[in-house]
Amino acid sequence: MSILGGYKELRERLKSVRLWSIMAVVMGVLVIVALWGVNQYRGKANYHNYLTNMWHRAFFDMVGYVQNIQALLSKVEVSSDDSQRATLYTEVWRNAFAAQENLGQLPIENNVALERTAKYLTQVGDLSFSLSKQLMNGKKETKEQRTQLAKLRSYADKLSKNLNELAIEISQGRLRWGEVRTVGTSRFRKISQDVTSSRMLAIEAGFKDYPTLIYDGPFSDHIARQVPRGLPENTISRDEAKRIALDFLNIKRADMISYLGLSGDKIKTFNFEVIPDRRARDRSITIAVSKKGGKVIWMIDNRATSAPKIGVSKAKENALKFLKSKGFTNMVDTFYLKQDNTALINYIYQQNGVKIYPDMVKVRIALDTGQVVGFDATAYYMSHTNRKIPKPTITEAQARKLMSQNFDVQSVSLSVIPLESGREVFTYEFMGKYDRKYFADYINAITGKEENILEIIKDPNGILSM
Amino acid sequence: MIKLLQKYTIFIILLIIGFLLSISSAKFIYDIKRANDEKIEKRLEKALERSEKEVQQDSLATQASTNYQNKDLYLLARVINGEARGEPYIGQVAIGAVIINRTKHPGFPKTISGVIYQPGAFTCVSDGQINAKLEPTALKAARDALNGWDPTNGCIYYYNPAKTTNKWIWSRKVVLVIGKHRFAK
Numbered sequence: 001m002s003i004l005g006g007y008k009e010l011r012e013r014l015k016s017v018r019l020w021s022i023m024a025v026v027m028g029v030l031v032i033v034a035l036w037g038v039n040q041y042r043g044k045a046n047y048h049n050y051l052t053n054m055w056h057r058a059f060f061d062m063v064g065y066v067q068n069i070q071a072l073l074s075k076v077e078v079s080s081d082d083s084q085r086a087t088l089y090t091e092v093w094r095n096a097f098a099a100q101e102n103l104g105q106l107p108i109e110n111n112v113a114l115e116r117t118a119k120y121l122t123q124v125g126d127l128s129f130s131l132s133k134q135l136m137n138g139k140k141e142t143k144e145q146r147t148q149l150a151k152l153r154s155y156a157d158k159l160s161k162n163l164n165e166l167a168i169e170i171s172q173g174r175l176r177w178g179e180v181r182t183v184g185t186s187r188f189r190k191i192s193q194d195v196t197s198s199r200m201l202a203i204e205a206g207f208k209d210y211p212t213l214i215y216d217g218p219f220s221d222h223i224a225r226q227v228p229r230g231l232p233e234n235t236i237s238r239d240e241a242k243r244i245a246l247d248f249l250n251i252k253r254a255d256m257i258s259y260l261g262l263s264g265d266k267i268k269t270f271n272f273e274v275i276p277d278r279r280a281r282d283r284s285i286t287i288a289v290s291k292k293g294g295k296v297i298w299m300i301d302n303r304a305t306s307a308p309k310i311g312v313s314k315a316k317e318n319a320l321k322f323l324k325s326k327g328f329t330n331m332v333d334t335f336y337l338k339q340d341n342t343a344l345i346n347y348i349y350q351q352n353g354v355k356i357y358p359d360m361v362k363v364r365i366a367l368d369t370g371q372v373v374g375f376d377a378t379a380y381y382m383s384h385t386n387r388k389i390p391k392p393t394i395t396e397a398q399a400r401k402l403m404s405q406n407f408d409v410q411s412v413s414l415s416v417i418p419l420e421s422g423r424e425v426f427t428y429e430f431m432g433k434y435d436r437k438y439f440a441d442y443i444n445a446i447t448g449k450e451e452n453i454l455e456i457i458k459d460p461n462g463i464l465s466m
Numbered sequence: 467m468i469k470l471l472q473k474y475t476i477f478i479i480l481l482i483i484g485f486l487l488s489i490s491s492a493k494f495i496y497d498i499k500r501a502n503d504e505k506i507e508k509r510l511e512k513a514l515e516r517s518e519k520e521v522q523q524d525s526l527a528t529q530a531s532t533n534y535q536n537k538d539l540y541l542l543a544r545v546i547n548g549e550a551r552g553e554p555y556i557g558q559v560a561i562g563a564v565i566i567n568r569t570k571h572p573g574f575p576k577t578i579s580g581v582i583y584q585p586g587a588f589t590c591v592s593d594g595q596i597n598a599k600l601e602p603t604a605l606k607a608a609r610d611a612l613n614g615w616d617p618t619n620g621c622i623y624y625y626n627p628a629k630t631t632n633k634w635i636w637s638r639k640v641v642l643v644i645g646k647h648r649f650a651k
Contacts, residue, residue, distance in 0.1 A: 106585065110632060271617070300559065302603075362613065
């Protein structure tokens with residue numbers, strides 16, 4: 001009995017030991033999981049704080065820059081001193097670009113939708129910069145430019161006021177950028193997300209009837225409204241375009257030609273995809289023929305090129321022959337670049353020995369077969385016209401004196417170059433060396449002003465300008 | 467009673483084993499993925515180094531500026547790769563051209579990296595597709611775009627009508643369609 005009782009007791013105890021040990025293991029696992037979870041949560045919270053801080057910094061910086069713009073623009077209106085205004089304009093330019101940079105980092109679900117605000121900031125900066133340059137050249141602002149500025153300042157007032165309200169709400173904790181991404185998938189998230197984003201979008205809507213701005217700068221609205229000057233007046237049909245494309249590619253018959261559609265803004269083009277050989281389907285040629293004038297605007301052949309067999313000089317020979325056969329006369333090569341077993345060569349038009357840089361055609365030659373695998377004459381057709389080139393009013397020797405004396409000039413020629421704003425200027429082009437680096441210095445042949453300096457990079461892979 | 471407990475014990479032990487197994491397998495999968503990413507990263511770095519070296523070795527005077535374009539080139543190629551793998555070649559050039567057109571447009575950031583990393587601008591950047599294995603055609607397309615070829619004629623938007631959830635984008639004027647993408651102003 002006692003033996004049996006002892007046995008039973010032992011079993012009872014064993015049972016409870018097993019039970020306890022199981023419970024201990026389960027508890028242990030739970031504790032580990034809990035620790036792991038806490039750790040994960042902390043990590044996430046760290047990241048979240050970090051991001052929120054970055055967003056806040058970007059936002060508050062932006063508000064500050066916009067306030068500066070507003071203050072600087074009103075000072076400009078008050079100031080009567082030219083050099084003071086020139087300084088103020090460069091300050092506006094600096095603040096506007098910094099503001100735009102920060103705007104582009106805000107965690108709005110679709111930041112791209114703030115396009116108009118960004119455009120305003122870019123143009124305020126760009127216009128100010130061009131006015132500052134104008135003042136440095138001794139020309140005062142015109143009445144028109146004054147009214148443009150006044151209009152832009154009124155937008156700065158509004159923008160600054162709205163952003164300030166938002167900034168106060170955010171700094172009081174009523175609104176948070178961070179909430180956009182933290183609160184999981186609950187209904188809460190949607191609400192907070194909508195609040196911050198829609199507040200920014202409401203500010204964006206204030207730019208709805210923002211005026212068109214035309215001035216002497218790269219982001220002026222006239223850049224998007226340029227019309228091609230080098231295309232003949234007649235218009236062609238789709239079938240004619242197809243024939244022109246095949247003529248251009250010099251193929252009698254292609255296995256497949258598909259029409260990609262009529263597209264384009266400044267130059268409307270019929271686009272075709274040509275597959276010359278059905279057996280090699282990954283090789284396709286895309287070609288665009290302008291509706292106005294029926295000219296081939298660009299062409300890309302994506303044939304994979306094999307190891308080079310010809311050099312750049314032979315490639316240039318081929319390219320020039322090709323250009324002649326397509327009706328481009330008086331072209332000279334300037335820069336070139338070797339890549340992917342091809343040579344990309346830039347050609348420019350020459351009128352009575354004057355280099356016309358805006359009239360540029362790019363030709364890409366495959367270095368294995370010497371064929372043309374790429375062609376782009378967009379710049380040429382946009383700008384090419386019969387220009388009236390004046391006689392230079394200052395002589396070469398006079399122009400040379402206007403440059404730095406350390407500059408070792410190696411060649412001089414006359415050229416027409418495009419400025420960033422699209423305006424063309426007639427210049428002396430001085431190519432030369434300074435401190436073992438190559439430069440091209442452009443001195444206006446009428447006024448003697450230095451219009452541009454390019455650094456020329458020469459290496460075995462090509463000659464480029466920066 | 468004992469039998470019941472025994473059954474219970476086995477159940478608990480199985481549960482724990484299952485739990486531990488699932489954790490370890492998840493970690494295992496994560497490790498493989500990370501190793502893979504690192505491998506791609508290394509290969510890309512090597513390729514970058516090689517091309518930079520080639521330029522540096524041969525150049526007459528060492529130019530830091532030649533490297534500058536290289537960096538933009540790979541970033542651009544990665545976005546093209548992430549956004550338009552499997553699209554026709556011309557469609558890939560077009561994506562690159564849209565990015566470059568944005569840098570010249572007043573309404574967008576002024577640098578290629580600024581445009582690419584603008585929040586919500588490109589899905590491949592937010593979902594990590596930008597790190598996918600780089601195809602050589604994407605690199606070639608990026609070069610063409612950087613050299614100025616623009617099949618879109620100045621477009622600054624594009625979208626895939628089957629995938630986009632963004633209503634706002636539909637209001638833009640579509641200029642052309644290449645493959646699955648619509649390009650708009």
